[in-house]
Amino acid sequence: MNFELTHDQKVLQSAVRDFVENEIKPIAAKIDEEHRIPDELVAHISEMGFLGSYFPEEYGGAGLDMMSYAILVEEISKACASTGVLVSAHTSLCCNPIYAFGTEEQKKEWLPDLLAGKKIGCFLLTEPDAGSDAGGTTTTYRIEGDEVVINGAKNFITNGGYLGTGIVLASFDRSLKHKGITAFIVDLQSPGVIILKNENKMGIRGSYTTAFALDNVRVPLKNLLGQEGKGFNVAMDTLDGGRIGIASQALGIAEGAFERSVAYAKERKQFGQAISSFQAIQFKLADMYARIETSKLLIYKAAWLKDHKKKFSLESALCKLHASETASFVTKEAMQIHGGYGYIADYEIERMYRDAKITEIYEGTSEIQRIVIAKQLLS
């Protein structure tokens, strides 16, 4: 057993860290305030290969592994959770299902533009009345010749506002519940794809969260991903991998808040001494660090399992559950350590506190993660 990163992973970690420190951290507050990641930053992370990390070079990816991807999302999210989820949703929820379920033709058609960042990917599963209950999908499709016609509504779609490439889940017979669902690769520039709104949110404000109407959207039948009626499996498999990405995002948020808390506690003086000399603060830091380290171990283990082609569905739910609850816990304690200053936007902790909460909700709520975990423990 070896808990050290490899030389290559350390090179990657340090390269990403330098990039994030110089190019993302200085504008993280602006991204939050303006509800937008600048196009130049999206272009820059594309050039860096951040949007194609673990896919093979033959499709335009960097050919790295899942561990490297987890490190990438973690490092980005230390400074900016909005950019972290852009990378995570794009990679795990759009590129991954195409890579895992696509035919060779589909991979060659869609992956190069996605992995180069020419298109930003998203995953259109959630609907106004079907969130955790994916089987309740009401978006429908019908086949007309060599085309598929999709109708329905999707919401809370991360990265939707880029109108890039989407994986759309739709049903051909709603009475069949999850057995009626099929996945399609959809060019979101297609006629009938209508943005109803980009949501105004509590946190990850730089990331698009989009509500769509799909009004007679015509898609070539060849864009059917996997098998007809097996879309639910595509969705569940996709979310398994996605959880490692979101757990890494949550870990990054927690680490970012922790680093600032340690620095602040050493610097801030009350009653004539640094507040880090008070046990009340020391206990907080110890608890924060304990949860961060356990989150990291769980995430790296899940990534390691995926890299070694072992079953990782239990571990990905476990790391997502623990890391997201850690992000909320750590940012809350970080704010308490920062006192009044933590509540002020200038101090970044305020943003991290708002950014953390969503990690307990999207890509499977903490309650769903507990169900996934318990089901596997009891099966």
Place this chain on the structure above:
Amino acid sequence: MKILVCIKQVPDMESPFRPNGSATWFDESDLAFRMNEYDEYAVEEAVRLKEQLGGEPEITVLSIGPDRVIEAIKKALAIGCDRAVHILEPEVASREPWQIASIIAAYARDKQFDLLFTGMQSQDRGSAQVGVLVAELLGIPSTTTLVGFAWADGVVTATRELEGGVKGKVRLRTPALVTCQLGLNSPRYPTLPNIMKARKKEITTLQAGELSSEKPLTGSAAFRHPEKKGSGVVLEGSVDELVEKVLVILKDKTAVLR
């Protein structure tokens, strides 16, 4: 054209430094290491020259030290060096500049490098000796603290940073060695695909002891933190308030106004 870039891996300067057991150097445990900043300029400049010449030059990157220096080497390979030499020396901190330069010169002597790039100095030891010593040992011209570099027809035109903001221009015929200073260029970030490609590049490992057995000419006698002085005070407020506060301090704590 053959280029050699010599790099050193140094502790991250924001690390908490502690004296080692013999109090002659710093304790390396718990330190994070990275490529010496000035060596990053050296790597970048070499790669830019390679690009200028359509990819023809072959760049070898060399680093001396324990296994961990592979990380600095791999970064240089990911930025664009072609191949690497790792000179294994587990106790690199105990080797002083003369010994390091002798090892590098022994390696480079029969390799016919046209150009050698090094950093101006290391961020940890800061002797600024290794580059110029290598050039002397190889008997080739050198110039230091480059903030500008151009190459044409076998001639290097180097812009040097001198004291007080003065710049000097030096021309050298290759083979030559230059040492690089802040301001020469902005090193690129290694991209993810290039980090992956670097995995396939050749890294040759040599033993330091087989290249040179020169004895040290200098030694580190002691390593300690500077003595603690009273902490500084940051005054805040309007100019009038600041003046008042300074006056109070001068009256109370000094003899200036008495």
